[in-house]
Amino acid sequence: MQSVRDFNAGLLDFLQASPTPYHAVESMQTRLAKAGYLPLNEKDAWQLEPGKSYYVTRSGSSIIAFTQPTEAQALEKGVQLVGAHTDSPCLKVKPQPELHRHSYAQVGVEVYGGVLQNPWFDRDLSLAGRVTYRTDKGELASCLIDMKKAVAIIPSLAIHLDREVNKQRSINAQLHLPPILWQEAEGEKFDFRVWLKSWMLEQQLVGDMEKIHDFELCFYDVQAPALIGVRDDFIASARLDNLLSCWIGLQALLEDQAPGSLLICTDHEEVGSASACGAEGPFLMDVLSRMFPDSETRTRVINRSLLVSADNAHGIHPNYADRHDANHGPLLNRGPVIKINNNQRYATTSESSAVLRELALLEDVPVQAFVVRSDMACGSTIGPITATNTGLHTVDVGVPTFAMHSIRELAGSQDAWYLYRMMTRFYRDCPRLNG
Known part of the structure; x- marks a missing residue:
């Protein structure tokens, strides 16, 4: 098992290499292939062999990886599943994004998910993100891009022009969030697709390109992930x-x-999971149906x-402690958080929670619990959606995290490693409930 230092170093590299869900899935594919996992294509017939490991992607932004069990193994202990999501709140470029205001070339953006603006x-x-284009031969193709260099900024309005900004700031996403890319010369007319095509050809990302048809691009902060704090606590x-x-x-x-x-x-x-490659879609059940074609066995x-x-869970913020239930305020670096909501915004039950608590005991790591204040609304996860669609027991x-949905979030440097140890044990030797 990795040390916490090696684990966090790998995490920082992964975060840096994954500015979009497409890049995250590409990075995961590379690591799976290196470990001997075999690629599957949903368009092909599958011949799965027990003991062999596979991965399959959908839409380039979702991925499932698994090791095929024998039928006897599956009927004895089932399947151990870990689920997460690849997307994060961000600003996405609109299809016709060009804005020309007071000599500045800007792009219109759409807010994706619950962005802290x-x-x-x-x-x-x-x-x-991903760009789809027509080649010189008339074929359609797609490729991933990452400009890496800072190419835009959204400047704040000076406090002299908004004296009440520190008391109240209201952001209009349509008016205030378009980033500035450059200042146009006299008579210059900014065309986003022309600029993007020129950049892609200059970077030699494609061999030939007649025109860009469309794209799914998002802005991101180029500041690198880091361990911070006097003792690298975060x-x-x-x-x-x-x-x-x-x-x-x-x-x-x-x-x-x-x-x-x-x-x-x-x-x-972050936008509800209702898509072909989202947790509410059929991706997981499609894969389970091919792993276990017989419906009786699958059930x-x-x-x-x-x-x-x-x-991620909400850690109790020392400056806003009143936003938590006093008995359920998770601390950073004090262990993973079991999330509970009796209105089914989380799918945890007493039985599924007990399995995690047992894993924590076996690995000698701390574990915490989170329940939202009774007078506040609760967020949700892929847990209830997947449980509803599949019937899977779920936890x-x-x-625990600060500044969730901000452009820069904060977590404890010990907690991810704690959960990794628990999930390693979960895959290897999951505790079973009697009955």
Whole structure:
């Protein structure tokens, strides 16, 4: 098993290499292939062999990896599933984004998910995502891009022009969030697709390109992930929610390719998961149906299985402690958080929670619990959605975090490693409930 130092070093590299869900899935594919996992294509017939490990992607932004068990193994202990999501709140470029205002070339953006908007101002922003284009031969193709360099910024309005800004700041996403790319020369007319095509050809990302048809691009902060604090107590980064959980699940899966181990990381959780590649879509059941073609066997296997839905939790903020239930305020670096909500915003039950608590005991790591204040609304995860669609026994767990949905979030440098140890044990030797 990795040390906490090596685990966190790998996490920081993964976060840096994954500015979008497409890049995260590409990075995970590379690591799975290196570990001997075989690629599958949903368009092909599958011939799965017990003991062999596979991975399959959908839409380029969701991925499932698993080791095929024998039918006897599956009927004995079911499948051990860890689920996370690849997407994070961000600003996405609109299809016709060109804005020309007072000589500045800007792009219109759409807010994706529950973005905490204030922190996006005065950041060095780059662009990444997927571009679909027509080749010189008339064929359609797609490729991933990551500009890496800071190419845009959203400047704040000076306090002299908004004296009440520190008391109240209201952001209009349509008016105030378009980033500035450059200042246009006299008579210059900014065309986003022309500029993007020129950049891609200059970078030699494609061999030939007639025109760009469309794109799915988002802005991101170029500031690198880092361990921070006098004692390196914290991890600061964009997209901790929820690439941190993707990394935990991936590293636990690669630790021991145990038959029946499965990792699913899906897109679009931040906007409700209702898509072909989201947790509300058929991706997981499609894969389970091909792993276990017989419906009777599949139903029995699902009933013996457990899904760990891994998604970040809200740590108690020392400056805003009143926003938590006093008995359920998770602390950073004090262990993973079991998330409970009796209105089914989380899928945890007393039985599924007991399995996680047992794993924590076996690995000698701390564990905490989170319940939202009774007078506040509760967020949700892929847990209840997946449980509803599949019938899987499910538990919701996550690493406590500050500034969730900000452009730069904060987590404890010990907690992800704690959860990784628990998930490694979960895949290798999951405690079973009697009955």
